[in-house]
Amino acid sequence: MKKHIKLLSLSLTLAGAVLAQSSYAAYPEKTITMLIPYGAGGGTDVLARALQPALEESLGQTVIVKNVPGGGGILGFTQLVHAKPDGYTVTIPNNVIFATEGMGNATYKYKDFDYLGNILTEDYIVAVRADGPWNSWNDLLKDMEEHPNKIKFGFSGYGGSTHVASQILANVAGYQAKQIPHDGSSKAVVAAMGGHIDALMLNLGDLSSGIKSGKLKPLLSLGSKRLSEYPDVPTLQETGIDLNLTNWRGIAAPAGVSDEVKVAWNKALEHAVKDEKFQQLIATQGGQVDFQKSGENLDKWMSLLAESFINTAHNLKK
Amino acid sequence: MFHLKEQHVFYLFLMAGAGFFLKLSWDIPSGIGVENDPGAAFLPIVICVLILFLVSYLFVIEFREKSEKLFFSRAEFFALAGTLLLIFVYIFILSLIGFFASTIIFLFLFQRLNSYLLNSGGLSYKSYLVSALFSFIATLSIYFVFSVLFKMSLP
Amino acid sequence: MFMQFVHSFDAFLEPTIFLAIAAGTVLGLIFGSLPGLTATMGIALLLPLTFSMPPISGMGMLFGMYCGAISGGSIPAALLNIPGTPSSVATTLDAYPMSKRGEPGRALGLCVVASFIGGIISVLVFALLSPIIAKAALEFSAVEYFSLGIFGLTIIASVSGQSIVKGLVAGLIGVLISLIGIDSLSGIVRLTADIPDLIGGVDFMPALIGLFALSQIIGDIVSSRNAKGAEIKIKVDNAYPRFKETFGLWRVWSVSSVIGSLVGAVPGAGGSIASFLAYDVAKRQSKTPEKFQTGHNEGIVACESANNGMTGGALIPMMTLGIPGDASAAVLMGGLLIHGLQPGPLLFQDHADIAYGIIIAFLIANIFMFCFQAVGIKLFVKVLQIPRSFLMPFILVMCIVGAYGISGSLTSAWILLFFGIFGYFLNRYGFSSAPVVLGMILGYMVESNFRRSMAMYDSDWTIFFSHPISLGFILLSVVSILLPFYYRYKSAKK
Numbered sequence: 032m033k034k035h036i037k038l039l040s041l042s043l044t045l046a047g048a049v050l051a052q053s054s055y056a057a058y059p060e061k062t063i064t065m066l067i068p069y070g071a072g073g074g075t076d077v078l079a080r081a082l083q084p085a086l087e088e089s090l091g092q093t094v095i096v097k098n099v100p101g102g103g104g105i106l107g108f109t110q111l112v113h114a115k116p117d118g119y120t121v122t123i124p125n126n127v128i129f130a131t132e133g134m135g136n137a138t139y140k141y142k143d144f145d146y147l148g149n150i151l152t153e154d155y156i157v158a159v160r161a162d163g164p165w166n167s168w169n170d171l172l173k174d175m176e177e178h179p180n181k182i183k184f185g186f187s188g189y190g191g192s193t194h195v196a197s198q199i200l201a202n203v204a205g206y207q208a209k210q211i212p213h214d215g216s217s218k219a220v221v222a223a224m225g226g227h228i229d230a231l232m233l234n235l236g237d238l239s240s241g242i243k244s245g246k247l248k249p250l251l252s253l254g255s256k257r258l259s260e261y262p263d264v265p266t267l268q269e270t271g272i273d274l275n276l277t278n279w280r281g282i283a284a285p286a287g288v289s290d291e292v293k294v295a296w297n298k299a300l301e302h303a304v305k306d307e308k309f310q311q312l313i314a315t316q317g318g319q320v321d322f323q324k325s326g327e328n329l330d331k332w333m334s335l336l337a338e339s340f341i342n343t344a345h346n347l348k349k
Numbered sequence: 350m351f352h353l354k355e356q357h358v359f360y361l362f363l364m365a366g367a368g369f370f371l372k373l374s375w376d377i378p379s380g381i382g383v384e385n386d387p388g389a390a391f392l393p394i395v396i397c398v399l400i401l402f403l404v405s406y407l408f409v410i411e412f413r414e415k416s417e418k419l420f421f422s423r424a425e426f427f428a429l430a431g432t433l434l435l436i437f438v439y440i441f442i443l444s445l446i447g448f449f450a451s452t453i454i455f456l457f458l459f460q461r462l463n464s465y466l467l468n469s470g471g472l473s474y475k476s477y478l479v480s481a482l483f484s485f486i487a488t489l490s491i492y493f494v495f496s497v498l499f500k501m502s503l504p
Numbered sequence: 505m506f507m508q509f510v511h512s513f514d515a516f517l518e519p520t521i522f523l524a525i526a527a528g529t530v531l532g533l534i535f536g537s538l539p540g541l542t543a544t545m546g547i548a549l550l551l552p553l554t555f556s557m558p559p560i561s562g563m564g565m566l567f568g569m570y571c572g573a574i575s576g577g578s579i580p581a582a583l584l585n586i587p588g589t590p591s592s593v594a595t596t597l598d599a600y601p602m603s604k605r606g607e608p609g610r611a612l613g614l615c616v617v618a619s620f621i622g623g624i625i626s627v628l629v630f631a632l633l634s635p636i637i638a639k640a641a642l643e644f645s646a647v648e649y650f651s652l653g654i655f656g657l658t659i660i661a662s663v664s665g666q667s668i669v670k671g672l673v674a675g676l677i678g679v680l681i682s683l684i685g686i687d688s689l690s691g692i693v694r695l696t697a698d699i700p701d702l703i704g705g706v707d708f709m710p711a712l713i714g715l716f717a718l719s720q721i722i723g724d725i726v727s728s729r730n731a732k733g734a735e736i737k738i739k740v741d742n743a744y745p746r747f748k749e750t751f752g753l754w755r756v757w758s759v760s761s762v763i764g765s766l767v768g769a770v771p772g773a774g775g776s777i778a779s780f781l782a783y784d785v786a787k788r789q790s791k792t793p794e795k796f797q798t799g800h801n802e803g804i805v806a807c808e809s810a811n812n813g814m815t816g817g818a819l820i821p822m823m824t825l826g827i828p829g830d831a832s833a834a835v836l837m838g839g840l841l842i843h844g845l846q847p848g849p850l851l852f853q854d855h856a857d858i859a860y861g862i863i864i865a866f867l868i869a870n871i872f873m874f875c876f877q878a879v880g881i882k883l884f885v886k887v888l889q890i891p892r893s894f895l896m897p898f899i900l901v902m903c904i905v906g907a908y909g910i911s912g913s914l915t916s917a918w919i920l921l922f923f924g925i926f927g928y929f930l931n932r933y934g935f936s937s938a939p940v941v942l943g944m945i946l947g948y949m950v951e952s953n954f955r956r957s958m959a960m961y962d963s964d965w966t967i968f969f970s971h972p973i974s975l976g977f978i979l980l981s982v983v984s985i986l987l988p989f990y991y992r993y994k995s996a997k998k
Contacts, residue, residue: 064502066912070831071548077838080551097502098548099702099912102686102693109700110913134691136703152762180384183960190691191384210383211959214688214772214952217827217834221771224825228960240826240848308555311844347691348381356933359737363673370680373695382690385963389687389694392951396680403673428726433925436718440904442915448905456897463893466725491905494538499549501909 058118058291059092066114066122068107070100074236074316075123078150078280081312085303090137090295091267103127103188105137112143124283126192129337133344134190143339145288146330149294149323150304151313153234154254155196156264158247160230161221167314168251168265171230175206183209183228185219195344196253196276197232202343203272223247228243234278235260236317240316253277276339279312279321281329353412355420364401371397391419428466435459448503449488456484512860521561525865528565529872532572533880537580538908539713539899540606543573543589548834551842559843559858564865566839570832571815571866571873575619576776578808579884582611586717586899590708591775591811593941594783596716596794597663598803605799608885613744614804616877618757622809625868626768626816627763630823633864635771637817638824644770646956647967651771651977653950656777657942658984659784665797666937675936678943679950681706684769689955701915708944710907710916710917711923715937717903718924721896723931744881745801753805756786760806764813774830775814776945780938782810816866823847823859 065083067076079096086094099107104127113162114120124144131137157168165171175182186193189212201208211218211228216237222228224246231238231247235258241247242261255275258264267274282296303309304322313320323329374393382388421429439455460480495501513668515521528550530890531694535546546569554562577589595615644652649769657675664671684695685705696702767778786806787796791803796803818829819836826848840847845855853861887895907916927937961967968974 047839071544071835073834077550077835077841078755080548080838081555081842083552084555093500093607094642095500095502096548097912098545098910101911103688103704104699105686106704107912136686136691136693138700188686188688188691209959212383212689213958218772221642221821221825221827223647224827225642225645240846243846244825244849308844312842315841315844315846357935358608359929363677369697370695373697377692377694381692383959385959386689386955386956387963389690389692392954393680393683393695396676396683400673400676400680403669403676407669408672409566424690425726429722432722433921436900436921436924440914440921443917445903452901456901459813459897459900460893461726463896464891479886483894487901491898491901494534495905495909499535499541499546501549501908502912504914 058289058295059090060143061119061217062093063090063118064093064095066107066111066120067096067098068100068104068111068122068124069098075125075280075315077312079123081268081309082150082303085306085309086299088164089299089302102136103131103191105131108139109137109160111283112139112285114285116145117321118284118288118295121282121284121296123150123280125280126195126278126336126340129340130190130192130195130344132337133195133341134348135345136190137234141333142339143286144283145286145293145325146333147282147288147293147325148300149240149279149321149329150300151280151318152254152289152321153236153278153280153318154252154258155193155232155276155278156235156238156249156253156258157200157251158223158231158233158238158242158249160226160228161246161248162226163229163248165248165250168270171250172204172206179207180209182208182230183211184232185211185213185222185228186232187210187216187219188214190344190347192278192340193232193234195340196278199274199276199339199343200232200253200267203274220247222264234317238314239317259319276336279336280318281323293325356411357408360404363404364408367397367400367404371401431462432459435462443504448492452488452491453484456487457481460484506615507982509860512864514856515558515560515857516860516864518561519851521558521564521865522868524557524561525564526868526872526876528568529572529869529876530568532569532574533579533876535569536573536576537884538902538906539580539586539588539717540709540903540910541573541588542709542832542910543570543577544831544835546573546838546965547911548833550837551835554839559840559845560865562843563836563839563862564869566836567866568869568872570836571619571623571812571869572876574811574815575616575623575808575873575877577811578615578619579612580899582615582804583608583884583887584717584895584899585720585885587712587949589775590712590945591779591814592807593712593716593776593938594663594779594807595811596809597783597806597938598798598800599807601797601799602801602804603799603888607799608888609881610745610801611799611804611878611882612884613751614801615808616874617745617750618760618805619812619877620870620874621757621871622761622764622812623815624867625758625809626765626813627812627863627865627867627870628816629762629765630819630866634820634824634869637820638767641769641771641821642825643973645971646953646960647971648973648977649772649952650953650957651968651974651981652773652873653946653953655977655981655984656781657950658981659780660939660942661934661985661988662685662784662787663780663797663938663942666934670933671936671939674930674937675939675943678940678945679947680943681940682944682947683951687952689952693733695975701913705948706944707907707911707916707919709826709910710920711944712941713903713907714920714923714925715927715930715940717899719927719931719937721900722924722928724892724896726928740934749801753802756802756805757787757809759789760786760809761813764810765820765981767810767818767821768814768817768829771827771829772851772949774942774945775811778814778817779807779811780942782813784984788984794971810897812870816923819866823862 111122223231252266253276377390442451577592578595580586580588581592581595585600586594599611660675763780763782767773787793818833821827821829822833906918
């Protein structure tokens with residue numbers, strides 16, 4: 032039965048795509064809404080507003096940024112998947128969509144999105160307070176193995192992407208720490224900079240001002256290669272565990288958009304990421320511009336990330 | 350001597366609300382979360398019980414107090430009901446027929462209601478024209494400020 | 505360092521920079537005075553525009569928006585009892601009664617002067633003391649946030665009107681409302697009664713507009729039927745506050761501005777807490793505490809200098825640590841990042857000319873804000889001459905549309921309606937709306953930080969007393985609860 036429904040919906044979306052192709056040949060012909068599932072001022076919001084001018088130039092249409100904050104992104108993403116898949120409503124997702132699906136708080140699935148392109152990647156970083164006794168990941172790991180539940184390990188909210196990432200790390204590296212959830216990444220950073228918690232799992236962008244001020248020390252990167260800014264920080268793979276996790280931000284639409292839309296967005300994004308000021312912004316935010324066109328490769332990467340995040344998040348509920 | 354007053358109805362509503370939230374808090378699953386956390390249900394339950402307790406206290410105290418009685422006159426009641434109904438319908442049709450049409454209709458009707466209630470009269474042909482003009486201009490100016498000047502999305 | 509400071513004036517030889525700051529300030533005043541639109545939203549909307557500007561002009565424009573919006577929020581608060589931004593909630597307590605008495609010019613004038621003084625003091629605090637304050641802000645952990653929140657909740661006693669019990673009930677209801685939605689410590693969605701749009705919690709802005717604006721509108725319509733007469737015509741007095749009056753309040757505005765700057769510097773505390781705290785302190789220090797909430801000048805000055813004092817304070821952790829003090833500061837930080845400037849201690853070393861230039865731009869924004877508002881008062885007061893039957897529907901639609909603009913869904917409009925009805929009945933039965941707001945601001949902050957402290961220190965209760973800052977707040981709370989009883993005892997003895 033389930034299979035039939037799936038097939039039916041697939042054929043429906045295909046039919047929709049064919050229909051859409053003929054009627055939307057001139058995409059875009061009206062204002063495009065970029066739905067940001069966070070309040071004004073977050074990293075995603077700033078990214079959207081930085082993209083806005085270049086996208087308008089390339090797409091030839093007004094792009095409106097609409098904030099739908101709440102529930103750690105759930106509200107906005109839900110609104111998006113209920114929108115028409117015509118390419119006039121898009122969003123900037125990240126690993127949060129997988130984590131919230133796994134926690135069971137969201138009603139959408141990761142397959143409800145069409146990924147129109149990736150813009151940047153941000154590595155997950157483990158950092159410690161600089162006045163602590165740990166100088167390398169091995170120091171910290173040893174401490175955590177010898178004294179389970181002693182190290183206060185912070186991240187942003189429970190069941191969010193950084194919590195899931197830190198849980199995945201704890202599972203594969205085999206340690207136990209005192210997990211301390213915070214209301215957002217900046218609160219976690221303040222707590223670590225003030226020495227109230229010991230270690231942090233966040234994205235590089237959230238950590239960079241703390242690291243540059245000398246109050247935080249990066250110890251481990253979960254990315255696939257070393258950071259260009261901090262070449263001394265090893266990756267998890269180098270420590271002998273074959274795993275890499277990165278966060279990403281791209282453009283996604285409700286599943287079922289036409290190829291016209293995809294082509295238009297590929298072109299627009301390629302143009303937007305080339306802008307010098309934009310690259311500068313991403314660099315200061317600690318991200319790496321990593322433009323990827325929509326297509327099989329991107330979808331494959333997404334489903335890999337989705338699987339590991341959904342599974343781990345699911346286990347957090349027990 | 351007992352004095353049942355209008356606010357007792359309000360207190361009953363408050364108590365019912367607190368009871369409803371107490372039930373919701375009771376249903377919050379426990380055991381999820383980090384160690385040593387007293388849990389997501391702890392404070393909500395305490396607060397609901399406190400509200401129930403304090404409101405019952407008010408209920409009893411004001412039962413015995415001899416104070417001026419508040420009451421809704423018929424006209425007041427209709428004014429309240431009319432206002433709320435209009436706003437209710439406005440929000441409801443906003444999502445159906447869009448910003449322009451619904452706002453013009455709402456502003457016109459609400460202005461009529463207002464001027465009827467405030468002036469108790471003034472139902473001349475001219476005042477209808479003024480209301481219509483007002484609702485049209487007001488809608489346009491709101492549209493201009495929000496959508497054109499600030500580029501915000503409208504319902 | 506001094507040379508760099510002098511050097512940073514070079515940028516101000518260009519006249520366009522003043523134009524940019526002025527434009528930002530005017531837009532900010534508009535944004536702040538429209539209920540439903542917040543300073544944060546305004547800055548975010550201007551952000552793409554500053555992309556192509558030189559950094560100091562761009563940041564100056566954003567700062568103009570920031571100060572203008574925070575200050576502009578007092579205009580509807582004073583004239584119509586409708587706070588334009590969350591930080592002007594406390595302003596309504598005294599500014600509205602004063603303008604209702606027929607002195608809207610005086611009320612607005614006090615707001616403008618207080619905003620200006622608060623802004624200037626906060627710039628000075630920011631320029632001179634930011635390293636020390638930033639260090640102190642880092643001392644705040646979950647334990648201290650909890651105690652600060654508890655202290656904040658004791659303010660309920662001084663804003664609850666005639667009955668303390670009713671104030672408590674209203675405050676508790678506010679706390680309960682703040683707990684609705686997803687809980688960041690367990691990921692559980694709680695108290696939403698399975699309404700999906702409440703997952704993110706009850707939106708603060710529409711609830712606030714409902715409690716203050718809509719309840720006011722409903723109240724006016726309903727009670728007008730009893731009066732059975734023409735619209736209430738207030739005799740509008742355009743008189744500005746006298747110089748002597750303004751100057752005589754020097755203690756209130758200086759204390760309140762400093763409170764505003766300090767509270768603003770604590771990340772996550774925000775302008776509404778700052779103005780409530782300052783209001784409370786002013787009331788306790790006042791020789792005539794009974795005059796508060798009846799249109800007293802000290803109350804107005806305290807709130808308005810505190811919320812503009814907050815502006816500079818919120819920039820301290822943002823500029824020196826790279827941690828935004830509130831949502832507006834977060835967007836401002838985005839403005840810096842767009843120009844490739846990483847906020848943090850290195851900003852003042854690597855880009856000293858720009859960093860000091862930004863401070864000067866901030867100062868200029870405050871001066872512009874004062875000039876525009878001082879000139880505008882006569883114009884603003886005219887709003888009161890518009891017949892209420894036209895004004896109220898117009899404001900109501902703006903509230904609904906503004907709430908939609910911030911949250912992007914019509915749920916906010918339903919929330920607005922619900923809180924409007926709720927607020928109307930609260931007022932009718934002698935409850936005050938201010939404690940509900942306090943509870944909503946502080947409730948989740950107190951709860952989540954209590955639970956976080958328990959998780960960090962293995963359920964050890966004593967940490968709230970062994971951390972010195974926390975102990976200080978706890979003692980202050982105890983004093984603040986007991987003081988009224990002491991006064992009552994003393995006056996009973998007489």
